[in-house]
Amino acid sequence: xxxxxxxxxxRKHSERLDALGIQLPTPPTPLGNYVExxxxxxxxxxSGILPxxxxxxxxxxxxxxxxTVEQGQEAARYAALNALAAxxxxxxxxxxxxxxxxxxxALATTEAFTQHAAVADGASDLFAxxxxxxxxxxxxxxxxxxxPVRTPVxxxxxxxxVVQ
Numbered sequence: 001x002x003x004x005x006x007x008x009x010x011r012k013h014s015e016r017l018d019a020l021g022i023q024l025p026t027p028p029t030p031l032g033n034y035v036e037x038x039x040x041x042x043x044x045x046x047s048g049i050l051p052x053x054x055x056x057x058x059x060x061x062x063x064x065x066x067x068t069v070e071q072g073q074e075a076a077r078y079a080a081l082n083a084l085a086a087x088x089x090x091x092x093x094x095x096x097x098x099x100x101x102x103x104x105x106a107l108a109t110t111e112a113f114t115q116h117a118a119v120a121d122g123a124s125d126l127f128a129x130x131x132x133x134x135x136x137x138x139x140x141x142x143x144x145x146x147x148p149v150r151t152p153v154x155x156x157x158x159x160x161x162v163v164q
Contacts, residue, residue: 012095016130027089028052028082031148037090043101044161046086048154051078060150063143064113067152072115073122076105079155080123084130087159100127100137102158108151109143116141123155 017024028049030036038045051058051074063072080103088094105120107113120141127137147154 013097013130014094017094020129022081022130024085024088024094025053025078025081027085036086039090039161039163042098042160042163044087044090044097044159046083046155046157046159048106048148048156049079049083049086050149050151050155051075051153052082053078057149057151059152061152062108062110062113062146063115063119063152064110069115069118072107072119072152075151075153076119076122076155077126079105079153080126080157083155083157087157087161091161096162096164097131098160098162099131099135100157101160103127103137103139104156105139105141106147106154107141107143108145108147108153113143116143119153 028036030047034047036047058078059067059071059075061067063069084094087097091097103123105123107116107119109116120139124137124139
C-alpha cells in the first residue's frame with residue numbers, strides 16, 4: 001500500500017493497521033446512560049471517547065499544568081484508537097469504514113494553554129496513517145476547565161461507512 005494510505009489501494013484498513021503494528025483495543029463501554037455509537041444513514045457517530053488503556057485512563061489532569069503537549073498527543077491517539085475500536089465493534093468489520101469525516105476534541109486545559117492543535121494532531125495523525133492523508137477530516141478542538149473523571153481528552157468522531 002502506498003505510504004499515504006491511498007483509498008483506491010487494494011489493501012484494506014485492517015491490513016493497514018497490521019502493517020503499522022497497531023492492534024485495536026477492547027471497545028470502550030459507556031460511563032452513563034448512552035451508547036458509544038449511533039448509525040444514521042451512512043454516518044456513524046461516536047459518543048465522547050476517553051483515552052482508556054486496559055480499563056484505566058492513560059493520564060489524568062489538565063494540559064498546561066499536569067500534562068505536557070506530548071502526553072496530550074498520546075492521550076488523543078489512544079482516544080482515537082478507542083473510537084476505531086467502538087466503530088469496528090459496532091460495524092463488525094473495520095473495513096466498512098470509508099473515511100473519517102469529522103473529529104471533535106475537548107481538552108482539559110489551563111486558561112493560558114494555547115497548543116490545542118498540536119495535541120489534537122495525536123488523533124488526526126493516526127487517522128491519516130490509517131485512512132490516508134488525502135482523505136482529510138474536519139476538526140473542532142476546544143479547551144475546557146474540566147472533563148469527566150479528570151480525563152485530559154474527550155474525542156468524538158463521525159465516520160462515513162458502507163451500509164449493509
